[in-house]
Amino acid sequence: MSTGPGAGSWISAEDRGFTLGDGVFDTALALGGVVFARARHVGRLLQAADALGIAIEPERVERALDAALTPAPTILRTTLTRGTAARGLWPASAGPATLLVSATPWSPALLGQPARLVTAAGRRNEFSPTAQLKTLGYLDHILAARQAAAAGAEDALILNTGGRVACSTIANVFVLKAGRLLTPPLAEGCLPGVMRALVLEAAPALGLVAAEAPLAPDDLATAEAVFLTNSVRFLRPVTALDGAALAQDGETVGALMAQLARQVAAQCGVPLEQAPSSP
Amino acid sequence: MSTGPGAGSWISAEDRGFTLGDGVFDTALALGGVVFARARHVGRLLQAADALGIAIEPERVERALDAALTPAPTILRTTLTRGTAARGLWPASAGPATLLVSATPWSPALLGQPARLVTAAGRRNEFSPTAQLKTLGYLDHILAARQAAAAGAEDALILNTGGRVACSTIANVFVLKAGRLLTPPLAEGCLPGVMRALVLEAAPALGLVAAEAPLAPDDLATAEAVFLTNSVRFLRPVTALDGAALAQDGETVGALMAQLARQVAAQCGVPLEQAPSSP
Numbered sequence: 001m002s003t004g005p006g007a008g009s010w011i012s013a014e015d016r017g018f019t020l021g022d023g024v025f026d027t028a029l030a031l032g033g034v035v036f037a038r039a040r041h042v043g044r045l046l047q048a049a050d051a052l053g054i055a056i057e058p059e060r061v062e063r064a065l066d067a068a069l070t071p072a073p074t075i076l077r078t079t080l081t082r083g084t085a086a087r088g089l090w091p092a093s094a095g096p097a098t099l100l101v102s103a104t105p106w107s108p109a110l111l112g113q114p115a116r117l118v119t120a121a122g123r124r125n126e127f128s129p130t131a132q133l134k135t136l137g138y139l140d141h142i143l144a145a146r147q148a149a150a151a152g153a154e155d156a157l158i159l160n161t162g163g164r165v166a167c168s169t170i171a172n173v174f175v176l177k178a179g180r181l182l183t184p185p186l187a188e189g190c191l192p193g194v195m196r197a198l199v200l201e202a203a204p205a206l207g208l209v210a211a212e213a214p215l216a217p218d219d220l221a222t223a224e225a226v227f228l229t230n231s232v233r234f235l236r237p238v239t240a241l242d243g244a245a246l247a248q249d250g251e252t253v254g255a256l257m258a259q260l261a262r263q264v265a266a267q268c269g270v271p272l273e274q275a276p277s278s279p
Numbered sequence: 280m281s282t283g284p285g286a287g288s289w290i291s292a293e294d295r296g297f298t299l300g301d302g303v304f305d306t307a308l309a310l311g312g313v314v315f316a317r318a319r320h321v322g323r324l325l326q327a328a329d330a331l332g333i334a335i336e337p338e339r340v341e342r343a344l345d346a347a348l349t350p351a352p353t354i355l356r357t358t359l360t361r362g363t364a365a366r367g368l369w370p371a372s373a374g375p376a377t378l379l380v381s382a383t384p385w386s387p388a389l390l391g392q393p394a395r396l397v398t399a400a401g402r403r404n405e406f407s408p409t410a411q412l413k414t415l416g417y418l419d420h421i422l423a424a425r426q427a428a429a430a431g432a433e434d435a436l437i438l439n440t441g442g443r444v445a446c447s448t449i450a451n452v453f454v455l456k457a458g459r460l461l462t463p464p465l466a467e468g469c470l471p472g473v474m475r476a477l478v479l480e481a482a483p484a485l486g487l488v489a490a491e492a493p494l495a496p497d498d499l500a501t502a503e504a505v506f507l508t509n510s511v512r513f514l515r516p517v518t519a520l521d522g523a524a525l526a527q528d529g530e531t532v533g534a535l536m537a538q539l540a541r542q543v544a545a546q547c548g549v550p551l552e553q554a555p556s557s558p
Contacts (some may be wrong), residue, residue, distance in 0.1 A: 009291065011290060011292050011297060013289060013381065014288070015297070018296055018297040018358075019304070019358065019415070020415065020421060021415045021417055021418050022421055052422070053425065079297075079298065081485045087354075087383055089420055089421045089449060100292055102293070121408060122406060122408035122409075123404065123406035123407065125403075127440050128402065129400060130422070135418050136297070137413075138413070139301055140408060142301055142331075143409070145333070145368035146369075161440045167433050170368060
């Protein structure tokens with residue numbers, strides 16, 4: 001079993017990540033050889049491992065990240081599974097855990113691209129014990145992404161079983177409404193996105209009231225701005241939902257984005273927007 | 280990429296089955312070198328592949344099964360994924376599909392073992408586009424199996440978001456009530472189990488009315504018998520739910536089991552109960 005970056009191009013076909021989706025992952029951005037918001041990313045992965053009963057030493061995750069870092073702008077995907085085990089859903093023993101970090105080039109061209117959304121046909125299960133964990137089980141979101149692509153849109157808005165907003169296929173959702181920045185609480189079935197947390201924390205300094213609140217799809221239509229957050233694209237403006245244009249308060253979203261860019265520069269020592277794209 | 284049985288002990292760490300749970304699987308029983316209900320198993324896998332847009336030639340599945348067959352009683356697990364692709368949930372192109380058949384020994388000792396159930400804390404999402412597909416995403420069921428093990432039970436009863444019966448972690452659920460054999464319709468969020476279909480079809484010859492009907496958890500408490508069905512354990516009697524004993528009409532369940540054993544003997548040329556266990 002190869003578990004180190006670089007050596008990690010093959011895994012056992014008996015790995016429970018492959019056979020049963022028994023694992024979690026994280027996606028982070030590294031600039032200038034530094035993982036942005038590293039402690040948050042590692043902390044979330046370890047919390048998820050703990051929730052699933054997957055034993056992993058924090059130092060092993062840190063070492064794997066270190067080994068994957070280069071000066072180039074990089075998307076780091078860390079995958080953690082329960083490893084191999086005898087047949088059966090809940091094995092008496094398993095492991096050691098499988099840990100892989102893969103690196104792909106990041107480009108600032110990923111920033112600021114607007115997205116049109118369609119409402120996904122499927123619903124996200126806020127009653128699932130894994131609804132707030134970034135598990136390997138992305139098939140429902142894959143099908144939502146297929147639906148979006150078929151409709152000529154860039155992403156899909158995923159509602160929970162109550163018909164309220166959960167997330168997009170790869171991002172958290174924010175709306176700006178009457179000077180308030182709102183995003184669904186985790187109990188609505190969304191992931192505790194690192195960028196989501198950073199935006200919530202950055203808002204007050206910009207004079208914005210930021211809050212978690214359940215959102216109906218109509219709240220997007222009546223918002224002053226709608227944007228998506230994830231760790232690779234930061235803030236992505238949403239320009240349309242199901243073919244209807246949405247309002248664009250570019251100034252507020254731009255100010256939030258600038259605030260986050262300053263955090264990147266401070267942590268990574270590299271300006272976000274001017275980070276050289278990989279060859 | 281190794282895709283044939285025997286050679287299939289390693290897969291690419293970039294395989295979408297591993298990274299995103301982008302695939303499906305099937306579990307079937309082979310006795311005497313013959314897969315029981317083979318056409319149903321293959322048909323269900325191909326239907327799921329079609330629903331997910333995974334291109335696979337039926338002959339490739341048939342050949343992989345053939346190559347995995349031995350005279351010994353065997354559990355055949357067929358795993359099918361979208362293969363590798365560039366980053367992104369819905370790739371412009373992917374594949375070829377990854378196909379693996381793994382074989383593990385089966386023993387008749389797996390038959391007839393009674394199960395005590397606990398009600399799973401999590402709910403199954405009947406509104407998911409994959410609710411009726413046997414996808415790689417088994418993590419919610421793994422957590423339900425962990426809950427069952429912690430409670431000293433053998434399996435968990437999984438309800439859908441409406442609070443009605445969906446399935447167990449690895450089986451469909453049947454109740455016998457006033458001479459009627461009832462199991463939830465697929466729309467309740469359960470898988471189209473091969474053994475489920477065989478039981479529904481076998482019932483009339485035994486004078487039983489078999490029907491799909493939504494079931495409340497209370498329907499188990501008031502049933503004359505409750506049993507689970509899957510392709511490895513056939514009919515498994517349920518003796519308790521959350522610590523409360525359930526009624527046992529052993530005669531009816533035994534008659535259904537005998538009917539299925541006759542089908543096995545006819546198809547596989549080997550008596551089910553006396554199939555020699557693997558060394």
